[in-house]
Amino acid sequence: MYRLTSLTIVVSVVISSCLWSQRQLAQDASKPTGRIIVSTNRHYLQHEDGRPFFWLGDTGWLLFQKLSREEVVRYLEDRNEKGFNVIQCQVIHEMPEVDCYGDSAFVCSDPTRPALSGDPSDMKRNGYWEHVDFVIDKAQALGIYVAMVPAWGSVVRGNVFTIESAQQYARFLAERYRNKQNIFWMNGGDNRGDLKREIWEAIGSTLKKYDPDHLITFHPFGRTQSSTWFHSAGWLDFNQFQSGHRRYDQDDSPKKYGEDNWRYVQDDYGKTPPKPTLDGEPSYENIPQGLHDAAQPYWTADDARRYAYWSVFAGACGHTYGDNSVMQMYRPGDKPSYGARNYWYEALEDPGASQMRYLKNLILSRPYFERIGDQAALADTGLEKYERVLVTRGNDYLMAYTFTGSPFHLKMGRISGKTLRGWWSNPRNGEASDIGLLENTGVREFHPPGAPSHGSDWVLVLDDVRRGFSKPGTE
Secondary structure (H helix, E strand, C coil), rough: CCCCCCCCCCCCCCCHHHHHHHHHHHHCCCCCCCCEEEECCCCCCEEECCEEEEEEEEEEHHHHHCCCHHHHHHHCCCCCCCCCCEEEEECCCCCCCEEECEEEEEHHHHCECCCCCCCCCCCCCCCHHHHHHHHHHHHHHHCCCCEEEECCHHHHHHCCCCCHHHHHHHHHHHHHHHCCCCCEEEEEEEEECCCHHHHHHHHHHHHHHHCCCCCCCEECCCEEEEEEHCCCCCCCCCEEEECCCCCHHCCCCCCCCCCCCHHHHHHHCCCCCCCCCCEECCECCEEEECCCCCCCCCCCCCHHHHHHHHHHHHHCCEEEEEEEHHHHCCCCCCCCCCCCCCCCHHHCCCCHHHHHHHHHHHCCCCCCCCCCCCHHHHHCCCHHHHHHEEEEECEEEEEEEECCCEEEEEECCCCCCCEEEEEEEEECCCCCCEEEEEEEECCEECCCCCHHHHHHHHHHEEEEEHHCCCCCCCC
């Protein structure tokens, strides 16, 4: 969206080989390097060698434009430490385009004439594209992938591109970066696919033609999804939706999903052929609700967690987090957009950013590719909005997320095993507590720890004890 503008018994039987393999899978999944492809079941992403890839993105939209090389290192090292493995950023945000050093991206703002200078292998700063190269290479060294938006929607809507110039520019990008391991292409950029569709098709098809080994998605306008326009496009490898920044009562879109970002996942799961999907822009931490009025309440870390768990438990292949100040790299001397209150380097420590890793660790601590959303496991009916409980499971584990921490009922028997071990996993700190052994029959009521309240969120984890899984969220 950014435009600068008690059955308790002792069970000692553990299948050690299964335990080792699951821990190894979770550990290896966090290792960097290598091409990312779509999984065999077409709902997730994976490394080419078969290891799962859980997309945990951060919106650093203006990384290329506003940060110096020293600041790039600071930002990327921080996000790597916090568990992020994808950074979403704009290659071209506006025209004319320059970086923080004043180097132009193009000669005379002509997208067919990239301003190239120096030897890209020279680590000294040479120009705009060499600065982009530096960012990508530093990210690669940290095991971070860069999801690159060729041109933001406002640039395309501004008639900068013809079909021919869009093809020429996209070919330049594809040929320059196709040998980089850590690239995703993110066509679009806060834009409806039916506005300038011919340009988006030209960019997408050209990228795929000249760089077939990197996956491509489309970043749409708020409260829309890429699948509306491009699901069957040959260049679109996985879907993305932008659930956006509005409350339930602020949503004026046709679907009126409001804050229910899990509904977009359900929509995309109903389409053929199946393709992975994720929320590429939910409500940012510390941005006004509704986006434009700084007098409105601001979204918090609680809300950021809710969007993440709701969409992933519905079946998304990952999630993107955002922070208002970080996404625009708000710095001293800037006019803040969207009521930004802290500088980007201060906002790096906003709590939501540190909490996202707990979701990734939790999901990767159990068998990955078999996981599905399973609302049929929930015995309660009529739980809407913040009281909704999202359920996901594999063959022999189940997880249920409650945002308010209110009691809920589950239908047992949805996973394997006569006896289950239960855990409460805390999304705020990643800690899990053992709640003992349970019979896997009937309907059971679960009471999360503490008093119910907005943001008192918990994940119930149930495991078939025969599998000997580790504590949720650990290797």
